[in-house]
Amino acid sequence: MREIVTLQIGGAGNAIGDAFWHVISHEHGVDYASGRFGGTSPLQLERINVFFNATASRRFYARTIIIDTEASTIQRLNSSSQLYRPENFVAGSESAGNNYARGYHTDGAEILEQALDNTRREVESVDSLQGFQLLHSIGGGTGSGLTSLIMEALVEQYPDNLLCNYVTIPSPNMSQVVVEPYNALLSFPALVNNSHLTFCLDNEALFQICNRNLKIKVSGYEHINHIVALTMSGITTCLRFPGQLNAGLRKIYVNMVPFPRLHFLIPGFAPLVTCKQQQFSKGTVSELVQQIFSSNNLLCAIDLRRGKLLTAAGIFRGRMSPREVDQLMTGVRNKNINNFVDWIPNNIKTAICDIPPRGLKMSATFIGNTTAIQSLFQRLLDGSAVMLRRKAHLHWYTGEGMEEQEFIDAQQELQAIIDDYRCSAEGEDSGGGGFASGSGSHDDSNYEAAGPRCQYCPE
Numbered sequence: 001m002r003e004i005v006t007l008q009i010g011g012a013g014n015a016i017g018d019a020f021w022h023v024i025s026h027e028h029g030v031d032y033a034s035g036r037f038g039g040t041s042p043l044q045l046e047r048i049n050v051f052f053n054a055t056a057s058r059r060f061y062a063r064t065i066i067i068d069t070e071a072s073t074i075q076r077l078n079s080s081s082q083l084y085r086p087e088n089f090v091a092g093s094e095s096a097g098n099n100y101a102r103g104y105h106t107d108g109a110e111i112l113e114q115a116l117d118n119t120r121r122e123v124e125s126v127d128s129l130q131g132f133q134l135l136h137s138i139g140g141g142t143g144s145g146l147t148s149l150i151m152e153a154l155v156e157q158y159p160d161n162l163l164c165n166y167v168t169i170p171s172p173n174m175s176q177v178v179v180e181p182y183n184a185l186l187s188f189p190a191l192v193n194n195s196h197l198t199f200c201l202d203n204e205a206l207f208q209i210c211n212r213n214l215k216i217k218v219s220g221y222e223h224i225n226h227i228v229a230l231t232m233s234g235i236t237t238c239l240r241f242p243g244q245l246n247a248g249l250r251k252i253y254v255n256m257v258p259f260p261r262l263h264f265l266i267p268g269f270a271p272l273v274t275c276k277q278q279q280f281s282k283g284t285v286s287e288l289v290q291q292i293f294s295s296n297n298l299l300c301a302i303d304l305r306r307g308k309l310l311t312a313a314g315i316f317r318g319r320m321s322p323r324e325v326d327q328l329m330t331g332v333r334n335k336n337i338n339n340f341v342d343w344i345p346n347n348i349k350t351a352i353c354d355i356p357p358r359g360l361k362m363s364a365t366f367i368g369n370t371t372a373i374q375s376l377f378q379r380l381l382d383g384s385a386v387m388l389r390r391k392a393h394l395h396w397y398t399g400e401g402m403e404e405q406e407f408i409d410a411q412q413e414l415q416a417i418i419d420d421y422r423c424s425a426e427g428e429d430s431g432g433g434g435f436a437s438g439s440g441s442h443d444d445s446n447y448e449a450a451g452p453r454c455q456y457c458p459e
Contacts, residue, residue: 002050002128002129002130002239002249003049003050003051003063003126003127003128003129003130004050004051004063004129004130004131004132004133004236004239004249005063005064005065005119005122005123005126005129005131005132005133006020006051006062006063006064006065006132006133006134006135007064007065007067007115007119007132007133007134007135007150008064008065008066008067008134008135008136009067009068009134009135009136009142009143009146009147009150010067010068010069010136010137010140010141010142010143010146010147011068011073011137011140011142011143012136012137012139012140012143012168013067013134013135013136013137013143013147013168014066014067014068014073014074014077014135015073015221015225016135016166016168016225016228016229016232017064017066017135018077018080018225019222019225019226019228019229020135020228020229020232020233021062021064021081021083021084022226022229023226023229023230023232023233023357023358024051024233024236024240025060025062025083026358027044027233027240027355027357027358028044028045028048028052028060028240029041029044029045030048030052030060030083032081032083033080033081033082033083034059034082035059035060035061035081035082035083036058036059036060037058037059037060043241043242043355046241046242047239047240047241047242048060048240049126050130050236050239050240051063051236051240053085053122053125059082060083061082061083061084061085062083062084062085063122063126064084064088065088065090065115065118065119065122066084066088066089066090067090067091067111067115067142067146067150068090068091068092068142069091069092069094069095069096069102069103069107069108069111069141069142069146070091070092070094070095070096070142071091071092071093074089074090074091077089087118087121088118088122090111090114090115090118091111092107092108092110092111093107093110094107095107095141095142096108096140096141096142096145096146097141098139098140098141098177098179098180098183099141099145099179099183099396099397099400100141100144100145100148100182100183100186100187100397101141101145101396101397101399101400101401101402102141102145102400103140103141103142103143103144103145103146103147103148103149104144104145104146104148104149104186105145105400105401105402106400106401107141107142107146108141108142108145108146108149109149111146112146112149112150112153115150116150116153116157119132119154120157123158129158129161130161130162130239130249130250131161131162131163131164131196131249131250132154132158132161132162132163132164133164133166134147134150134151134163134164134165134166134195135165135166136165136166136167136168137167137168137169137170138167138168138169138170138183138184138187138188138191139168139169139170139175139176139177139180139183139184140177140183141183143168144183144184144186144187145183145186145187147187147190148186148187148189148190151163151165151190151191151194151195152190152194154194155194162196162197162249162250162253163194163195163196163197164195164196164197164198164199164249165191165195165197165198165199166199166201166228166232167191167198167199167200167201168201168202168203169184169200169201169202169300169376169380170183170184170203170380170383171202171203171204171205171301172379172383173204174203174204174207178393179387179393179396180383181380181383181384181386181387182384182387182388182393182397182407184380184383184384185380185381185384185407185410185411185414186406186407186410188380188410188413188414188417189409189410189413191264192261192413192417195263196249196253196257196263197249197252197253197256197257197263197265198263198264198265199235199265199266199267199367200264200265200266200267200299200300200373200376201228201267201299201300202299202300202301202376203224204301205298205299205300205301206224206227206228206299207224208296208301209224209227209272209296209297209299210223210224210227212296213272213273213296213297214272214273227269227272227299228299230269230357230363231267231268231269231299231365233357234269234315234317234357234363234364234365235267235315235365235367237315237317237353237355237365238315238351238353241353241355252313252367255311255313255349256311256313256367256369257311257369258310258311258344258369258424259420259424261416261417261420262310262369262417262420262421262424263369264369264373264417265367265368265369266298266299266300266302266304266366266367266368266369266370266373267298267299267300267365267366267367267368268292268297268298268299268365268366268367268368269292269297269299269363269364269365269366270288270291270292270297270363270364270366271287271288271291271360271363272291272297283361283362285316285320285321285324285325285328285362286328288316288362288363288364289314289325289328289329289332289364291364292314292364292365292366293332293366297366298366298368300373300376301376302370302372302373302375302376303372304339304368304370304372305339305372306372306375307339307370307371307372307373307374307375307421307425308338308339308340308341308370308371308372308424308425309339309340309341309347309348309368309369309370309371310341310344310347310369310370310371310424311344311347311348311368311369312340312347312348312366312367312368312369312370313348313349313350313351313366313367313368314329314348314349314350314351314364314365314366315350315351315352315353315364315365315367316350316351316352316353316362316363316364316365317352317353317354317355317356317357317360317362317363317364317365318354318356318360318361318362318363319354319356319361319362320352320362322350322352325350325352326350329348329349329350330348332348333347333348341371341424341425371421371422371424371425373421374417374418374421374422377414377417377418377421378418380414381411381414381415381418384407384411385411388407388411391404394407
């Protein structure tokens with residue numbers, strides 16, 4: 001068994017993590033409140049150890065470390081479910097105050113050893129560690145500063161294991177923190193140098209999905225966290241359920257990342273429609289393929305047509321023909337050949353799992369490594385440069401032990417990534433890749449994905 005240890009860091013990371021455990025606990029037949037197994041299929045238990053630990057009393061708990069510099073998030077999760085092990089809660093005495101420097105140098109550093117000790121205990125309890133999954137935002141102080149500190153320690157202590165990050169990136173139209181551009185900028189060197197796979201999430205794109213696709217008015221983050229959780233469930237489905245395609249984290253890494261620094265991926269999910277819209281849907285694989293390559297279904301506010309895809313993957317769930325899926329995905333590339341780099345010939349492939357997500361007959365998850373992401377990075381660079389030019393709010397960071405040169409070095413690192421993606425689009429470098437082809441199919445007529453027809457309807 002190839003297990004994964006999850007670390008959810010900061011307010012955003014813990015909210016997304018909680019939604020993720022809600023989704024996959026239902027898929028594996030584990031009651032979220034009690035941790036008891038109530039499933040109906042042996043398939044739900046076959047690879048449950050990838051994300052869950054079992055106790056002697058047949059209870060399951062999530063293999064996750066819940067970390068925050070303030071205790072309010074920790075207390076809420078501790079009281080909401082027995083799925084979380086009490087020893088795995090790591091809380092500080094004071095909030096990082098939306099300040100990267102406090103998360104990295106002061107408040108975050110105080111709880112670093114406790115977080116690493118808890119992580120070490122979970123690592124020692126598994127048979128064969130596959131890697132780490134980190135959930136966080138780079139707009140706040142804890143998610144940016146403390147996460148950078150933790151990543152550096154994990155790379156040093158576990159150099160042979162992969163780090164996979166699900167990162168919420170600040171958006172100027174959805175900003176709630178003035179110094180978000182600084183925090184995001186300072187986080188990037190750690191993401192570039194320590195992360196192996198970075199899935200970029202954008203609140204602006206997620207709120208647009210709720211308003212445009214799902215026709216719901218969003219007052220909080222509950223719905224958008226659920227969309228992220230569904231996408232994470234799709235990305236990890238080949239790890240959690242058996243099939244002919246044994247797609248682990250390392251296989252995704254090897255085939256999706258042509259160069260070590262170009263590991264920033266854009267996720268997408270389909271279908272993202274309401275029950276009323278679903279009545280007019282054909283419910284075909286062709287429709288799913290069309291949707292996952294649409295910018296409306298991406299969890300990051302970029303336009304795929306403004307760049308070239310280095311590699312792309314479609315992970316499909318439900319009963320469907322592998323041949324049909326392969327033909328449709330290949331057809332997308334052939335019809336849009338100018339939107340793909342020409343120096344990776346077979347850069348779009350598929351994976352299939354027979355078990356659909358809860359409440360759906362079939363779904364598809366998209367993973368794209370596209371040069372269009374440079375526009376997102378340029379937005380972050382411009383936002384921080386405007387403030388840094390006037391040294392606005394800089395004293396909050398230098399007062400915690402940072403130097404202005406660290407900001408300049410981070411800007412140079414971010415500019416280098418933008419240049420790397422630009423060179424890749426122009427074909428100045430060459431490499432090989434493509435997602436491993438195949439279909440993971442496992443027939444079990446007893447398994448039913450029970451649940452509501454639609455998670456988004458008011459009723």
